[in-house]
Amino acid sequence: MTELLKAREYKKEQLKELLLRIHRGESVEKLKEEFRQVLSGISPLEIPIIEQELVKEGISAKDIAKMCDLHVELFREAVKGTDELEEKDLPDGHPLKTLYQENKEILKDAEILNLYAKTLATTKDERMREEILGVLEEIVGNLRKIGSTHYNREEMLIFPYIERRGLTAIATVLWTKHDEIRFMIKYLAELLRKRSEMPWEEFVERFKAKAGEAAFALSDMVFRENNIFYPTLKALLSEGEWKAIRMQEKEAGFYKVNPPAWDPGEDVKPLHPWEINPELSVEQLLSLPKEVQGALRGQPLEFDRSKLKREGDIDLGTGYLNLKELKAIFEALPVDVTFIDRDDRVRFFSPGERIFERTLSVLGRPVQLCHPPKSVHIVNKILQAFKEGRKREATFWLRLGEKYVYIRYVPLFDENGEYMGTLEITMDIAPYKAIEGEKRLLDWRD
């Protein structure tokens, strides 16, 4: 027996002892300190292995479930140690601190998943099984959100900053692994949903195995991120970059944390990926984690220096377009639009083939004169309701030969709530009504 295994055996015996004392009724709170001592020095990744052995040796699932909260708390503390160095000098609300905090939650939930999956496998009582299945459904449902929050924020908000600096490989590898994890968790959810379609033993064995794999992959990702990705970010990203990231984090949301506002100061300008200087200084290079330095060795860094804003571009707030592109976009839209301004005059219509033709003569024309006189009173009523804020849309639909025309009027307001005008949107919905089933990107054939 190796030293490592001997040490683990010893810890296991101690843990077993403590669990038995909980079973006999001793106060969980009182035992906390002893748990802490037992767990100190073990890698958090070893805990599930030890637990698994305990379950094998007959500690009841019920007892393990009972100590779950305590265990999680201790586990969290154990994990804390490893990141403390990185995290301690970060202010609350700093995006990097938030990432570390989420990773603790993820590690904890991965652990809980594994624990409950094993508990389920050893539970004989029917009612108990149902109870555990209910908990597992909740856990798996939660875990699915990791992909849409924590991973998504990294992929969408943060990767662009390291890609610009030529570190695209890190981004690609992490994203590939994120997707594998997303798939694993989705698979667990499906397995839970289809459990009645297979024998119990088959289900529970498969679930336990897959939950174990998912828990391992989740934990593994936490360690990759905490030890490689986040230190890289820390070495490279400036306050302005973190400020820009912080400003957009809410869009994707967070995993089980709720970071406070954070602003490095009014004098710090938020920096978007296309605004940074992507070159790495020697100092930055040397402060990168060893693994990253190793990966970069022997190949030139391909800094991405492409400029986003070109001469004459229109700054739309969410991008830069030249006039030609802007016109082409309006022409390619699958909807036709016509805009009348606050004075009811036609100010713009989208070009190209339209359901209801428009010619340049219509520009500047009061909308009341653009309609058959018979229906003008309705047009006026709708506009009045819009201007008074009583209605936020008016929709109509009618058949026109092969077309099923859907017309939507919406009032537009500026940031002060001032009425700016009304947009008419017209589209043929017949093709959409005919669509069935699914056709996904991976179904595409050249």
Added chain:
Amino acid sequence: MTELLKAREYKKEQLKELLLRIHRGESVEKLKEEFRQVLSGISPLEIPIIEQELVKEGISAKDIAKMCDLHVELFREAVKGTDELEEKDLPDGHPLKTLYQENKEILKDAEILNLYAKTLATTKDERMREEILGVLEEIVGNLRKIGSTHYNREEMLIFPYIERRGLTAIATVLWTKHDEIRFMIKYLAELLRKRSEMPWEEFVERFKAKAGEAAFALSDMVFRENNIFYPTLKALLSEGEWKAIRMQEKEAGFYKVNPPAWDPGEDVKPLHPWEINPELSVEQLLSLPKEVQGALRGQPLEFDRSKLKREGDIDLGTGYLNLKELKAIFEALPVDVTFIDRDDRVRFFSPGERIFERTLSVLGRPVQLCHPPKSVHIVNKILQAFKEGRKREATFWLRLGEKYVYIRYVPLFDENGEYMGTLEITMDIAPYKAIEGEKRLLDWRD
């Protein structure tokens, strides 16, 4: 008997004589000159009245149908006289000349409608009836196009020029009458379609009466336009205005004429309604038709001097928007768009609530890095097919919770066929799939 009736009686007798000679087999071509003499001096509007009397007196419908082409040609010549004064100094392809020419076609077709409707009423032979009904269906089908071409061009292209000059009443009255005529012709089409649902006698009497009304209204409109509206246009519109109109006429199309190109000269700048000086000179006022002068008496002309282009507006070719309006329009669109430029970099996404969230970090990012690594090869294949012109779109659809997401990629090209980039359009089509029936403007309730 009044002189007028006596003269009509005389003409009628002469016409009858000519028709009998056709019946006996004389050459239509040979009789043309004699017809012309008979018809000269009769108002074109009298012709249907005379024909109606001939039918009553027993001239067979077959014979009247036989002379139809000749009649139409002569009728056209007769009509020509009345407009010749206005039309003769206009060059071919001039929009005003085209309007006059269309009116001749309209007058002729109104006449034919009336003639055939009456012929139908006196026809006993079943096969003959079916034949005439077939012709009537074609005639009515043709007449419906008057609304979408001739009237539509006036309403959309030409009215704005007189509205700017304060002559809104003319436009409103004409449009109201256009709509009445549209309704009459639509009614005739419906009547023809539903003819088997009522007794023959009821159908044919109703049809004859309604066809007579429609023919009268169509002719009446021709005379209103030729005698009031067109002379008004002639007095007011400059070459630049006609040039702008000519440039846009094709959009709506023409009624049975095919005008050649016309350009008053390269030095003449096309003038859109919002670019003209709307004030009337005394000279212009005096050259207006008496009826228009009369209508304008006693009220000040309300010239429309509103400016279309404001300080800082973006000229989109089909209108002028400021940045705030442009952003609000993109936000209000029922589709989300993302644009990647010719270098595959994300350049713009539409703001606001989206199906697939986008953050500013994505700007400038190569699209290949915005996708899960697993599907990047498909993205590249699609883009390659777009750039090589092998595909003009790629569409996908999938369920996402309550949403039925439809995604469409389209390549954009500039006027020289150069690839400018690709637009991603995303929309939830679930609401459209649920739409049934119709809801029209007049159904709107406040």
